[in-house]
Amino acid sequence: MRRFSILAVACLVVALAFTTNAWSFGRKTVIKIGINAPITGDIPKVGEGTKYAAEMWLEDVKKAGGLEVGGKKYPVELVIEDNEAKAESAVKANTKMITEDEVLVIVGPQSSKQAVPAGDVANNYETPMISPWSTNPNTTKDRPYVFRGCFLDPFQGPVLANFITEEFGFKKAAVLYDVASDYPKGLAEFFKQAWEKLHGPGSVVAYESFTTKDTDFSSQLTKIIKSGAQVLFTPQYYNEVALIVQQAHELGWKGPIVGSDSWGSAETVQLCGKDCYGLFFSTHYAAAGATGATKAFIDRYQKKYGYVPDDVAALTWDSLGIVKTAIESLDKLTGKIKKDRKAVRDAMARVKNYKGITGQMTFTEDGDPIKCAVIVRISDKGEYEFYKSVCP
Amino acid sequence: MESTKSNPTLSQDGFWSRLRSGLARVPVIGWLAGGLCAVMVEYFLGDALSYYLGLPKIPVLFGFVTMLKKPLLIPSSTAYVILVYLIPLVAVGLLTAGPANRLAAFLHRRALWLSAIIHLVLLYTIIHIWSDISDYRLLLLKLTMIAIMLTLSINVINGYMGEFSCSHPGFMALGAYSASTMTLILFTNDKLFGPALLPPALGPYCYPLALIFGGVVAALGALVVAIPSFRTRGDYLAIISLAFMFIVKSVIENLEFVGGPRGMGSQPNWSNLPTVFVWTVLCVWVINNFVRSTMGKALNAVRDNEMAADAMTVDTRKTKIVTFMFGAFWAGVAGGLFAHVLRYVNPGTFGIQKLAEILAMVYFGGLNSVVGSVVGAVSINLLSEMLRPLELFKWIVIPLLLILVMIYRPTGLIAFREFDVRKILRPKQ
Known part of the structure; x- marks a missing residue:
């Protein structure tokens, strides 16, 4: 019995000696960049946009022969992990990428409900992370290692309130939002605050809510119409936007409807059709009529994947661009991952006036960018036209 | 059921059947000892071993993730799992079967809680060392x-x-x-x-x-x-x-x-x-x-x-x-x-x-x-x-x-x- 096991071990050892010779892998410094994206789950379109943008970015980097740090080119690898649009999966994915794959930087997760807990992991392990799309202030708050690629809701709310006041001169607004979803609820509150600051208390004449996956909004819309509001603000996602706008028009709503960056998906117009033409929303970038680098990105993406990229893809692209700038601004990579991560974090905090396709970016101390919002008008052809740019 | 498992003469006298009947004689405490040995091997030798096998790191979940990501590494991941987990587990389990059985019999005669606590402490030690790697x-x-x-x-x-x-x-x-x-x-x-x-x-x-x-x-x-x-x-x-x-x-x-x-x-x-x-x-x-x-x-x-x-x-x-x-x-x-x-x-x-x-x-x-x-x-x-x-x-x-x-x-x-x-x-x- 024992003779057999010893023999087996001996055989294996010999066999392994050969495999070691056959596969002579060394451990050299490779820059690994983690992507934490919702590839499956509730919002697969967001994950797809993230993945595609990252792959395009990798293509460019590979073409250039890798990232150049201190005159030396390092190969780059992407580690794409699926977070299934779940908080605990995002935490697992981050822990795995940080401790197992030893990534230098993490880009993602996109939604706040994954980015808030995942940011905690990244900060605890002192690994720089940049969430391109998360708008919840808690994602970056008191976390020196966590950054984001988009503006926050406390900025977007006042931008919209000011825009409506200047553009239409209205005094009474109505808000319709999803009370069960983090993003619309937060933005609705910030808009209400900003509007009441401009026009006095009570100027938001209707503040109506519904719950995720509701499809009939007629009771709320009837109340809104009866309240005498001049404009309706609804910071909802594309599938709800179509329903709200169509139902509002059926019930006889005549005034404008204004939205936020969650409208920015390509699906909004497809689902909503003519009802959405002529409406305004604030977002990170406007696809129609874009120029320069933004146009180049959009054309390339459209050619490769067959549709116009939405804001998630553009923000991911920019976040990766910031990561690249930060890494390339270093003098050298030590190969010791902890030191390098800290160096990259400091370099990211130092990035000034980064010219991205979604505008210029400089990080505040909290890791939030100072950048302009774009007001987009949905044209009569259903394209997202640049209307005006609002800067802080 | 018991007799067929523990009686080697009933089955063919081949290597596998002998191994099988040998394994059937290992009590839980023997397996735990084997597991402890396996995680110790990984703890002390895992890094060096994975280096010589051409693996980028210690495979985190029994080599599965590495295998699926890079099919080229299947032989080395399998070898790692066999060397680090399977061989210590089986070898220690078989070698200590005698004393482990005597220990188990001794504990069996004592109170159940004592035996359970000893087993749990061993189990905890194993998962603690295993999770210490990453x-x-x-x-x-x-x-x-x-x-x-x-x-x-x-x-x-x-x-x-x-x-x-x-x-x-x-x-x-x-x-x-x-x-x-x-x-x-x-x-x-x-x-x-x-x-x-x-x-x-x-x-x-x-x-x-x-x-x-x-x-x-x-x-x-x-x-x-x-x-x-x-x-x-x-x-x-x-x-x-x-x-x-x-x-x-x-x-x-x-x-x-x-x-x-x-x-x-x-x-x-x-x-x-x-x-x-x-x-x-x-x-x-x-x-x-x-x-x-x-x-x-x-x-x-x-x-x-x-x-x-x-x-x-x-x-x-x-x-x-x-x-x-x-x-x-x-x-x-x-x-x-x-x-x-x-x-x-x-x-x-x-x-x-x-x-x-x-x-x-x-x-x-x-x-x-x-x-x-x-x-x-x-x-x-x-x-x-x-x-x-x-x-x-x-x-x-x-x-x-x-x-x-x-x-x-x-x-x-x-x-x-x-x-x-x-x-x-x-x-x-």
Whole structure:
């Protein structure tokens, strides 16, 4: 019995000696960049946009022969992990990428409900992370290692309130939002605050809510119409936007409807059709009529994947661009991952006036960018036209 | 059964059959010794070994992830697993079979608790050393153990009592939120509740109280489901319990003081490995005793025929109330632990998706069986991590496995099996 096991071990050892010779892998410094994206789950379109943008970015980097740090080119690898649009999966994915794959930087997760807990992991392990799309202030708050690629809701709310006041001169607004979803609820509150600051208390004449996956909004819309509001603000996602706008028009709503960056998906117009033409929303970038680098990105993406990229893809692209700038601004990579991560974090905090396709970016101390919002008008052809740019 | 296994002359005198009969003689304590040896080998030699095998790092989950990501590394990953886990485990198991059996026999004659504690200490040492290699393993272990608690607690209701209850994510949410609220108010300076009321140093000692509080709140919530269960069964109860889950979710969404849909964060990091391990063991022990008690037999009677059970003097109302509250209590405790592992909870986590996960684990593992629940929770959790590199196809492979299990073993992998600790720990010679 024992003779057999010893023999087996001996055989294996010999066999392994050969495999070691056959596969002579060394451990050299490779820059690994983690992507934490919702590839499956509730919002697969967001994950797809993230993945595609990252792959395009990798293509460019590979073409250039890798990232150049201190005159030396390092190969780059992407580690794409699926977070299934779940908080605990995002935490697992981050822990795995940080401790197992030893990534230098993490880009993602996109939604706040994954980015808030995942940011905690990244900060605890002192690994720089940049969430391109998360708008919840808690994602970056008191976390020196966590950054984001988009503006926050406390900025977007006042931008919209000011825009409506200047553009239409209205005094009474109505808000319709999803009370069960983090993003619309937060933005609705910030808009209400900003509007009441401009026009006095009570100027938001209707503040109506519904719950995720509701499809009939007629009771709320009837109340809104009866309240005498001049404009309706609804910071909802594309599938709800179509329903709200169509139902509002059926019930006889005549005034404008204004939205936020969650409208920015390509699906909004497809689902909503003519009802959405002529409406305004604030977002990170406007696809129609874009120029320069933004146009180049959009054309390339459209050619490769067959549709116009939405804001998630553009923000991911920019976040990766910031990561690249930060890494390339270093003098050298030590190969010791902890030191390098800290160096990259400091370099990211130092990035000034980064010219991205979604505008210029400089990080505040909290890791939030100072950048302009774009007001987009949905044209009569259903394209997202640049209307005006609002800067802080 | 016993004699064929331990008698080598009955089978062919080949290498494999001798190995097989040799392995059958190894008692649990021998396997634990082998496991300990394997993780020690990995702890001290793993890094060097993986280097010489051309692996980028120590394979984190038995080489699965590495294999799926880079098929070229399949031979070296397999070799690593064989060298580090299989050979020490089998070799030590076989070599120490004699003394291990004598030790097991000695412990067998002593009190059960002594033997159980010795085995558990060994088991804990193994998982501690194993998880020391990487924090990813640690996190995975903690979440897996929490999943074991959840699966067991739903098995009491869905398996032993035979009611189809869908409210488990709701119970878990109640536990998670109550335990977090307590630790945040009392021991943490945070954004939601302001400064701590008690000195934070006391916190880790009072953490069990917070977990029990979470469990109790969940148990109170379970009353809401238990009372309608007097009148309805089957589909109707499933719908009522599903409604309960949604009620809990929307209540939390509308409660501003716990953060609403934004969720609640910055819980202290008190769910470390020993804590989770102790609670899991406690949960397995208590639930196992519960289902083997008179009450447990009453549960089966209610499942098989409620009217007959009633006629045979089983108090069906009491049975149902107690079972629902008992199952919910452990779900609440698991929720509390979960919240302190992730250190963030939001109501969206405790929705249909969570329910599907819990149900998959319990039906995969097996109804009416403690071992089945453990097997189900561990395998679904490990599988979903191991198959991570497959991305979208993961959600084809796992459901396919579930379907296959449902075809070939309709009640789950290990169903209707009693978990007798004394029998498991006994010597094999």
